[in-house]
Amino acid sequence: xxxxxxxxxxxSVQEGRISILNCDYTNSMFDYFLWYKKxxxxxxxxxxxxxxxxxxxxxxxxxxxxxxSAKHLSLHIVPSQPGDSAVYFCAAMPGTYKYIFxxxxxxxxxx
Amino acid sequence: xxxxxxxxTHLIKxxxxxxxxxxxxxxxxxxxxxxxxALGQGPQFIFQYYEEEERQRGNFPDRFSGHQFPNxxxxxxxxxxxxxDSALYLCASRAGGMNEQYFGPGTRLTVT
Numbered sequence: 001x002x003x004x005x006x007x008x009x010x011x012s013v014q015e016g017r018i019s020i021l022n023c024d025y026t027n028s029m030f031d032y033f034l035w036y037k038k039x040x041x042x043x044x045x046x047x048x049x050x051x052x053x054x055x056x057x058x059x060x061x062x063x064x065x066x067x068x069s070a071k072h073l074s075l076h077i078v079p080s081q082p083g084d085s086a087v088y089f090c091a092a093m094p095g096t097y098k099y100i101f102x103x104x105x106x107x108x109x110x111x
Numbered sequence: 112x113x114x115x116x117x118x119x120t121h122l123i124k125x126x127x128x129x130x131x132x133x134x135x136x137x138x139x140x141x142x143x144x145x146x147x148x149a150l151g152q153g154p155q156f157i158f159q160y161y162e163e164e165e166r167q168r169g170n171f172p173d174r175f176s177g178h179q180f181p182n183x184x185x186x187x188x189x190x191x192x193x194x195x196d197s198a199l200y201l202c203a204s205r206a207g208g209m210n211e212q213y214f215g216p217g218t219r220l221t222v223t
Contacts, residue, residue: 043216044154049210089153096210099156101146101155104152104153
């Protein structure tokens with residue numbers, strides 16, 4: 001049973017526009033969420049995170065929104081740049097030990 | 112400051128063989144986790160080591176075992192390899208009390 005879902009396998013966005021990546025989860029006990037970016041032949045790189053007690057966290061061009069009632073989080077990238085083209089994974093933490101990852105969304109930013 | 116390093120980069124093994132993958136955590140990190148990423152999937156948690164003990168384990172059979180050394184480096188061992196074990200194996204480290212983990216580049220294991 002997939003507890004963390006990224007229903008869009010891919011997304012294309014024009015350079016300078018907003019990219020919105022979505023993630024849904026099923027377990028209300030998750031208390032921390034993270035977004036990672038992955039380039040080919042590299043490991044995932046931490047982008048931004050949010051605690052379940054908050055509904056928004058911002059870091060430069062990246063903002064994560066958490067809607068606990070809908071069990072939904074989203075990552076906004078504004079403005080999108082060609083270097084943002086990568087696979088983005090959302091991850092949830094059911095406690096302090098492990099991540100549960102979604103299946104990823106491939107973002108392509110068109111110049 | 113070196114990040115998380117893993118060796119080897121690539122590995123090809125035959126069904127039934129055994130394999131050992133190695134990981135050195137980021138400087139200052141004492142907790143190491145291992146993940147398996149199959150093609151087209153997100154990473155799946157295998158287990159986590161802290162103070163040389165396995166702290167939690169994901170849904171993987173006993174063929175998967177690990178070890179953490181006093182210098183915090185870690186090994187992942189897989190016995191009796193199956194074709195389905197072909198995947199990218201990722202090591203991640205973190206400092207105690209932190210939620211953010213840092214990942215290595217992974218070891219690509221191919222079982223033929």
